[in-house]
Amino acid sequence: MYPHFCVSRETAEDFMRLFVNRLAYGIQASKPLPDGRAPYYLAQDWYTKEPKLLDAGVVRMHLNGDITINLYAINPRTQRSKWVAIDADFDGAVEALFQLQWELRQDGVDAALEQSRRGGHLWILARTPLLASECRIYIYNLALRLGVPVKGGGLKEGIEVFPKQDHLEDGEYGNAIRAPLGVHRKSNRRYWFYEAELTPESQLAYLNGVKKLTEEDLKTFIQGMNLPEAYKPVVAAPYTPRVSFAGSQEFRILDYVRTTRKDSRNLWARCPSCAQAGRDRSGDNLAIQVKDPRFYKCWAGCSKEEIRAALGQPIRHNQPV
Numbered sequence: 001m002y003p004h005f006c007v008s009r010e011t012a013e014d015f016m017r018l019f020v021n022r023l024a025y026g027i028q029a030s031k032p033l034p035d036g037r038a039p040y041y042l043a044q045d046w047y048t049k050e051p052k053l054l055d056a057g058v059v060r061m062h063l064n065g066d067i068t069i070n071l072y073a074i075n076p077r078t079q080r081s082k083w084v085a086i087d088a089d090f091d092g093a094v095e096a097l098f099q100l101q102w103e104l105r106q107d108g109v110d111a112a113l114e115q116s117r118r119g120g121h122l123w124i125l126a127r128t129p130l131l132a133s134e135c136r137i138y139i140y141n142l143a144l145r146l147g148v149p150v151k152g153g154g155l156k157e158g159i160e161v162f163p164k165q166d167h168l169e170d171g172e173y174g175n176a177i178r179a180p181l182g183v184h185r186k187s188n189r190r191y192w193f194y195e196a197e198l199t200p201e202s203q204l205a206y207l208n209g210v211k212k213l214t215e216e217d218l219k220t221f222i223q224g225m226n227l228p229e230a231y232k233p234v235v236a237a238p239y240t241p242r243v244s245f246a247g248s249q250e251f252r253i254l255d256y257v258r259t260t261r262k263d264s265r266n267l268w269a270r271c272p273s274c275a276q277a278g279r280d281r282s283g284d285n286l287a288i289q290v291k292d293p294r295f296y297k298c299w300a301g302c303s304k305e306e307i308r309a310a311l312g313q314p315i316r317h318n319q320p321v
């Protein structure tokens with residue numbers, strides 16, 4: 001079991017200053033589901049379904065160990081994030097994070113390493129919120145230079161970089177990561193930053209002392225750099241209706257989903273059927289063949305029938321699918 005704490009409002013406000021840039025948040029299931037997952041649910045008002053807003057009271061409950069929350073990286077009004085978090089959970093994850101931490105230090109950038117259930121999270125804190133797109137250019141190029149694998153772009157294993165998007169449209173949330181210093185409901189453990197005593201107060205004092213990345217420095221680091229080609233977001237081709245042999249319009253999956261990335265064989269998107277069930281928050285369960293987009297598959301196992309039904313385009317079995 002994990003220790004409970006009773007932190008002050010000031011401690012919670014410290015945490016807000018360091019980590020909270022967007023007030024929407026998620027709450028982790030209080031215990032794992034029968035299938036072992038412990039998913040997060042967007043905190044919403046019961047009646048209006050409007051997202052609830054994070055405040056020091058909720059953060060106190062998180063730090064005390066009563067609930068566990070996650071944080072969205074990007075504020076859609078500014079397209080900025082207060083932090084960059086690098087998540088690694090593969091074999092050799094901690095070594096890769098130490099390597100990144102060392103390389104960052106060569107640029108004069110401090111990064112704080114937090115343990116996680118299967119690896120770690122490396123956090124870079126910002127002096128003022130930074131453009132998500134610029135954070136991503138910096139970290140992707142750094143990882144590429146070190147040969148640290150980055151998930152996506154054809155790789156199933158590698159680090160994940162939050163913010164995971166360059167921009168958010170209105171109403172989008174992007175990806176969220178477990179807020180530091182809370183209890184992971186799957187393992188019932190707290191994970192701490194390596195370089196401080198194991199109380200919320202000492203951990204926050206340590207994080208307050210970590211040097212913050214400035215926008216000016218970030219702009220210098222990425223001068224002349226782009227996001228590596230394989231990781232650029234893909235925009236689907238514009239829609240041109242086609243008529244099939246049956247005389248009805250052929251169903252085209254790309255008219256219905258927004259692709260998030262592309263590799264040599266597939267376009268990837270959030271699976272509509274998973275999305276309906278509140279799953280696939282990373283938006284890459286659905287693979288659509290580049291060569292022939294009539295072939296698509298959900299890696300979480302949704303059937304073609306379920307995907308079509310979720311899009312309001314059910315398969316009628318007397319017609320070619």
Ligand SMILES: [Zn+2]
Nearest residue numbers: 271274298302
């Ligand atoms: Zn699915």
